[in-house]
Amino acid sequence: KQEVTQIPAALSVPEGENLVLNCSFTDSAIYNLQWFRQDPGKGLTSLLLIQSSQREQTSGRLNASLDKSSGRSTLYIAASQPGDSATYLCAVITQAGTALIFGKGTTLSVSS
Amino acid sequence: GAVVSQHPSWVICKSGTSVKIECRSLDFQATTMFWYRQFPKQSLMLMATSNEGSKATYEQGVEKDKFLINHASLTLSTLTVTSAHPEDSSFYICSARDHQGGSAGANVLTFGAGSRLTVL
Numbered sequence: 560k561q562e563v564t565q566i567p568a569a570l571s572v573p574e575g576e577n578l579v580l581n582c583s584f585t586d587s588a589i590y591n592l593q594w595f596r597q598d599p600g601k602g603l604t605s606l607l608l609i610q611s612s613q614r615e616q617t618s619g620r621l622n623a624s625l626d627k628s629s630g631r632s633t634l635y636i637a638a639s640q641p642g643d644s645a646t647y648l649c650a651v652i653t654q655a656g657t658a659l660i661f662g663k664g665t666t667l668s669v670s671s
Numbered sequence: 672g673a674v675v676s677q678h679p680s681w682v683i684c685k686s687g688t689s690v691k692i693e694c695r696s697l698d699f700q701a702t703t704m705f706w707y708r709q710f711p712k713q714s715l716m717l718m719a720t721s722n723e724g725s726k727a728t729y730e731q732g733v734e735k736d737k738f739l740i741n742h743a744s745l746t747l748s749t750l751t752v753t754s755a756h757p758e759d760s761s762f763y764i765c766s767a768r769d770h771q772g773g774s775a776g777a778n779v780l781t782f783g784a785g786s787r788l789t790v791l
Contacts (some may be wrong), residue, residue: 602764605782608779647683648715661715663714664714
């Protein structure tokens with residue numbers, strides 16, 4: 560059964576720092592991996608989607624990498640800002656047509 | 672892009688009543704929708720897979736008689752929490768897959784904004 564783990568569970572950094580969030584999954588046979596952002600009490604905002612054939616995706620200050628063979632993904636946030644404070648969720652689809660399996664998330668706090 | 676609308680965004684009800692949550696795909700057809708539940712400071716847990724025109728598939732530990740799912744059309748799935756109790760208070764989120772998304776799009780899901788249920 561696919562399990563997704565995110566480390567660290569929480570992270571506090573000062574504004575301007577670059578940071579890395581980690582995600583690992585137990586079954587490397589994934590179709591895609593997605594990073595989401597969730598603000599307190601809100602729904603999900605999709606940040607980056609990496610197909611299984613891809614190594615990384617970039618959007619603005621965000622860069623997500625995927626290493627299927629090792630079952631890992633990282634989300635790199637450059638020059639963090641207070642507005643980046645949120646919970647970041649990593650999720651994978653293991654089989655075609657099935658649901659996303661989520662990690663427990665990393666709660667990021669960026670102080671000004 | 673694909674949009675999924677979820678309604679209501681929040682609801683408060685008395686214990687013992689039933690609550691219906693709707694999930695609509697606004698600009699695409701979704702043969703499959705997924706329902707998740709999220710408790711405070713926890714991740715999203717898959718409750719069930721809803722397939723248009725057939726019975727939903729529930730995850731282990733989810734009571735199908737308590738969480739009724741109906742997916743009567745390609746754009747609408749509903750989750751009814753029957754005889755709700757305080758322990759059912761949670762954040763419920765649906766997601767939908769584009770019916771015509773192709774091999775790549777078939778594995779791209781769009782999420783609704785979620786529905787927060789509070790049972791008194």
